[in-house]
Amino acid sequence: MTRNDAIAHAREQLRSGEFLRELDRRVAYKTESQNAARSDVLRAYLEDELKPAFAALDFDSRVVESPSGKSPFLVASHREDASAPTVLIYGHGDVVDGMVGAWRDGLNPWATTQVGNRVYGRGTADNKGQHSINLAALRAVRQARGGKLGFNAKFIIEMGEEIASPDLGKVCASLRDELKADLLIASDGPRLSADRPTLFLGCRGGYRIHLDVNLREGAHHSGNWGGVLANPATILAGAIATLVDGRGRLLMEQLKPPRLSNQIRQWLADVKVEPTADEPALSENWGEDGLSAAERLYAWNTLEVLAISAGNVDNPANAIPGRARAVLQLRFVVGTRIDDLIEAIRAHLHGHGFPMIEVSGAQRFAASRTDFDSPWIRWAADSIQKTSGKPAAVLPNFGGSLPNDVFSDTLGLPTLWVPHSYPGCSQHAPDEHILLSVTEEALGIMAGLFWDLGEMPRPLGKGH
Structure with missing residues (x-):
């Protein structure tokens, strides 16, 4: 059989209803990792749902315990030829809170419901639907090749991504030899848009920054004390305004990334950020001058500024508050200097007359991405275009954050993320859904990628 046969087999799984029946069964597992009462369900998803699915694809699989005991992992492998490429594929089976009762028309988050082009259910977009697409594509390629993939494949599925992947790095480091591969292909997050296949190479990092102003106990009458008592809320607002201005432009140099390279500008030249009708419109005159929305x-x-508080905004008293606090978040790209960021912000605020502000950091995660010179990028982009007839949007990184550094830094792999959702999918909210049109295209794209991987006599960069 041919590449086109593999793609047709993958798409037929959606049209026949096979894929949606499989997804419905997986959505029914209430795998809320933030809920301690769901630990048995997290394990059951791996043991009862995914292990049989991998066995049907001729994978050996086992459950790996997490060092903290919070959430288990599934590691699966299929080996055909030592000289053939080996791909590591990542996904997660845990989800956020189901938010029962908050969904449109009383929909049950633990069952899939098709309404027009949408299929609702918790985990449909993040991430059960996405790793189910990849498994279905592998099944289609195996069928088209008479029971063979043409390459070696490994999987790691975690059940703690929604609680910040606390053990993923440790588990991957301990299994470094077992997870050895030539590249990572994973699917999470949204495409650039519903109609634009997307390939992103990593993710931005994140750093939460807490600013606290604690001047005195209690509040004091604003008439009797106004003008003679310093107001912590006013101080805090002034301090933030020295870090970022009223148009979202960074003012402190160390908060900025390295200058954009011509290579990055070239990759993003044809990338348009165009929200759909049910997504928020882009704000005019917002953000760094001289950059496109994609940049x-x-x-x-x-x-x-994620949160800011002083006094009681719902029932304010006519009083000067004694305390004020804010939580900020820096989203940053590769190359940003963050090791001494908290100290730098503290010194910056002190130099601007705000020595009374306490600065602390929390929830720090790394930025990472594949080198633009990797031959795997062009290979994947060409494969996606061949299948879909559309040029893939190649993004240096996802706008949000994923545990990409575990694969790029700890395991040393080129990382390619091919998302199967779209920005309006309502992940982490009521009404999470996938689009049937995107799902069908994604099944074909992944079947094409896996077919093309099986056509390589050896990995890229090794004898090519």
Whole structure:
């Protein structure tokens, strides 16, 4: 059989209903990793649902315990030829809270419901639907090749991504030899848009920054004390304004990334950020000057105020508060200097007359991406275009954050992320869904990628 046969087999799994029946069964597992009462369900998803699926594809699989005991992993492998390429594939089976009762028309988050082009259910987009697409594509290629893939494949499925993957790095480091591969292909997050196949090479990092102003106990009457008592909320607002201005532009140099290279600008030249009708419109005159929307989102840093408080905003008293606090987040790209960021912000604020502000950091995660010179990027982009007839949007990194550094840094792999969702999918919210049109295209894209991988006599860069 041919490449086109493999792609047709993959798409037929959606049209026949096989894929949706499989997804419905997986969505029914209430794998909320933030809920301690779901530990048995997390394990059951791996033992009862995924292990049989991998066995049907001739994979050996086993459950690996997490060092913290919070969430198990499944490691699976299929070996055909020592000289053939080996791909590591990642996914996660845990989901956020189901938010029962908050979904449209009383939909049950633990069952799939098709409404037009949408299929609703918790995990449909993040991430059960996405790793189910990849498994279905492998099945289609294996069928087309008479029971062979043409390459070696390994999987790692975690059940703690929604609690920040606390053990993924340790587990991968301990299994470094077992997980050895030539590249990572994974699927998570959204495409650039529903109609644009996307390939992103890594993710931005993130760093939460806490600013606290604690001047005195209690609040004091604003008439009797106004003008003679310093207001912590006013101080805090002034301090933030020295870090980022009223148009979202970074003011402190160390918050900025290295200057954009011509190579990154070239990759992003045809990338348009165009929200759909049910997504928020892009704000005018917002963000760094001289950059396109794509460059701001995928190649620059942003400092966002996530929360700010002083007094009781719902029932304010006529009083000057004694305390104020804010939580900011820096989203940053590769090359940003963050090791001494908290100390630098503290010194910056002190130099601007705000020595009374306490600065601390939390929830730090790394930025990482594949080198643009990797031959795997062009190979994957060409394969996606051959299948879909559309040029893939190649992004230096995902706008959000994923545990990509575990694969790029700990395991030393080129990382290619091929997302099967879209920005309006409502992941982490009520009404999470996938689009049937994107799912069908994604099944074909992944079957094409896996077929092309099996056509290589050896990995790229090794004898080519």
